[in-house]
Amino acid sequence: MSELTSKTIAELRDGFRSGEFSAREVAEAYNAAVAGAKLLNAYTVETPEDALAAAEVADKARGQGELPSLAGIPLGIKDLFATKGVATTAGSNILKGFRPPYESTVTANLRKAGAGMLGKLNMDEFAMGSSNETSAYGPVISPWRRKGSNVGLTPGGSSGGSAAAVSAHIAPGATGTDTGGSIRQPAAFAGICGIKPTYGRCSRWGIVAFASSLDQAGPMARSVRDCAMLLEAMAGFDPKDSTSLDLPVPKWEANLSSDLKGKRVGIPREYRIDSVPAEINALWDQGIEWLKDAGATPVEISLPHTKYALPTYYIIAPAEASSNLARYDGVRYGLREEGVKTLDDMYAATRAAGFGEEVKRRVMIGTYVLSAGFYDAYFTKAQRVRALIKQDFAKAFESCDVILTPTAPSAAFGIGETTDPLAMYLNDVFAVPASLAGLPAMSVPGGLDGQGLPLGLHLIGNELDEQIVLNAGLAIEERAGFTARPEKWW
Amino acid sequence: MSDEELERLVPELNAIIGWVEQLGEVNTEGVEPLTAVIDQKLRLREDAVTDGDCRDAVLANAPNAQHGFFAVPKVIE
Numbered sequence A: 001m002s003e004l005t006s007k008t009i010a011e012l013r014d015g016f017r018s019g020e021f022s023a024r025e026v027a028e029a030y031n032a033a034v035a036g037a038k039l040l041n042a043y044t045v046e047t048p049e050d051a052l053a054a055a056e057v058a059d060k061a062r063g064q065g066e067l068p069s070l071a072g073i074p075l076g077i078k079d080l081f082a083t084k085g086v087a088t089t090a091g092s093n094i095l096k097g098f099r100p101p102y103e104s105t106v107t108a109n110l111r112k113a114g115a116g117m118l119g120k121l122n123m124d125e126f127a128m129g130s131s132n133e134t135s136a137y138g139p140v141i142s143p144w145r146r147k148g149s150n151v152g153l154t155p156g157g158s159s160g161g162s163a164a165a166v167s168a169h170i171a172p173g174a175t176g177t178d179t180g181g182s183i184r185q186p187a188a189f190a191g192i193c194g195i196k197p198t199y200g201r202c203s204r205w206g207i208v209a210f211a212s213s214l215d216q217a218g219p220m221a222r223s224v225r226d227c228a229m230l231l232e233a234m235a236g237f238d239p240k241d242s243t244s245l246d247l248p249v250p251k252w253e254a255n256l257s258s259d260l261k262g263k264r265v266g267i268p269r270e271y272r273i274d275s276v277p278a279e280i281n282a283l284w285d286q287g288i289e290w291l292k293d294a295g296a297t298p299v300e301i302s303l304p305h306t307k308y309a310l311p312t313y314y315i316i317a318p319a320e321a322s323s324n325l326a327r328y329d330g331v332r333y334g335l336r337e338e339g340v341k342t343l344d345d346m347y348a349a350t351r352a353a354g355f356g357e358e359v360k361r362r363v364m365i366g367t368y369v370l371s372a373g374f375y376d377a378y379f380t381k382a383q384r385v386r387a388l389i390k391q392d393f394a395k396a397f398e399s400c401d402v403i404l405t406p407t408a409p410s411a412a413f414g415i416g417e418t419t420d421p422l423a424m425y426l427n428d429v430f431a432v433p434a435s436l437a438g439l440p441a442m443s444v445p446g447g448l449d450g451q452g453l454p455l456g457l458h459l460i461g462n463e464l465d466e467q468i469v470l471n472a473g474l475a476i477e478e479r480a481g482f483t484a485r486p487e488k489w490w
Numbered sequence B: 001m002s003d004e005e006l007e008r009l010v011p012e013l014n015a016i017i018g019w020v021e022q023l024g025e026v027n028t029e030g031v032e033p034l035t036a037v038i039d040q041k042l043r044l045r046e047d048a049v050t051d052g053d054c055r056d057a058v059l060a061n062a063p064n065a066q067h068g069f070f071a072v073p074k075v076i077e
Helices: A002-006 A009-018 A023-035 A048-062 A106-113 A162-166 A184-188 A226-235 A280-291 A306-327 A343-354 A357-371 A375-396 A420-430 A434-436 A466-480 B003-025 B055-059
Strands: A043-046 A074-078 A116-121 A173-178 A193-196 A216-221 A264-268 A299-303 A402-406 A441-448 A454-461
Touching: A002 A074, A002 A434, A009 A023, A009 A074, A009 A226, A009 A402, A023 A048, A023 A116, A023 A454, A043 A162, A043 A216, A048 A074, A048 A116, A074 A162, A106 A173, A106 A226, A106 A343, A106 A466, A116 A162, A162 A184, A162 A216, A173 A184, A173 A193, A173 A226, A184 A193, A184 A441, A184 A454, A193 A226, A193 A466, A216 A226, A226 A466, A264 A280, A280 A299, A280 A402, A280 A441, A280 A454, A280 A466, A299 A402, A306 A375, A306 A420, A306 A434, A343 A357, A357 A375, A357 B003, A375 A434, A375 B003, A441 A466
Parallel strands: A074 A116, A074 A173, A264 A299, A264 A402
Antiparallel strands: A043 A116, A173 A216, A193 A216, A193 A441, A402 A454, A441 A454
């Protein structure tokens, strides 16, 4: 039943409900696909029994009244989400062996909606990276390859395991998290859809913290409709997260419509960057045509502080990370280095052994910009510029309803090709401004580049307006006709 | 960090710090620092015990737990 793994989540839902196949058949097909794809290194833990248990519940419930929205759907879960009794390590050695005695709110919501878990998905350590190369488990290998080449490519990051799993059809959908592009850039690299909702839509409770004012969970899947379905199940008010939005969850799936008549699409002139390959700018122009065809009117907008978004992000995110990561001390959970005499030596030895290079780099930057003498010059300054970036968007949304840009400044690159940290940070040049402003944003596949690799288009909506983002995404999806798939080599 | 690690890290950190310093160009006079990205009121809850009574679960992941406590290297002489 390998064709089951080619179906979208909406197709699995409908086929399961109409009796075309059982939830058990779906879980078994995916468990087999997962077990046969070790070369991708996408999963850090496989939980076939969890997927089967959820399938059994779904099969029993079928025909006995209303089924929850994701009954019979097995999903991949990024290793950043605490899953009760199942190893949760955030891709880091310092959380080695950690088995949470609790379940994150987002995964609990998915379970309540009937979903099962195929396993935990590999990621950049503590979500710090754009290529999955910082994972303690080693990099995820993208299922995609350049035409006529067998060079291993990155699936992007930090939700690289999620992106690779969904595009390789070893998960129909997955959870991701996005702090500065970690859902959208890997979705673009892997030729799938991924949406980061408005900050506060999804509870952060039980998600290992990176930068708390930016972290947001969101779904990654093969269609816009699947993203809408998953996001509806994941989102919702949670009193356990003080920044959770106390608002009802909209019916995003039921309200999907690719008719954009009367809508204005903002094209930010500051996003035209000379160093971006011509193919990406050409796809952007094509995206404008597609949205026009759907009834929308393009308008030029200006986001004047765009060039300052990345440096602002690389002050705020490391600052928050350095505070959040202070909890890893070898006392309460995770790794502890023994064989040292004093408590202070134990802390130092544990962190030296447990944290990888990129995490150490960001903790150092973070503690520096928060240090007494430099706090105002760096951290407060960055918070002021962040306010200006948010104002840019507020002003832009007076004259448009949704913003269209490319998702990333390049297609997927090779593993080991980008070694300079600053060059790596530039991957998120188009993704970070929306993160700093807390806005919903999505990547949808637009086409392939000359080397046969996927490129994504990026939609940004105003606060709480996930619907226009999804609707514009659907309009692009219908017109792009993106059906390319990586050829199976794994 | 080892001396070897530091040697590699210093130029990298200098490059990153040098790069973020371009924020100095931005006029932020009179701009309030942004601390909450989406406007919302902080909620208050009833001042009551809502959690606890789960010592074993709390200690379950400790690398070293003894007699119902976290154990650490000796801190008093």
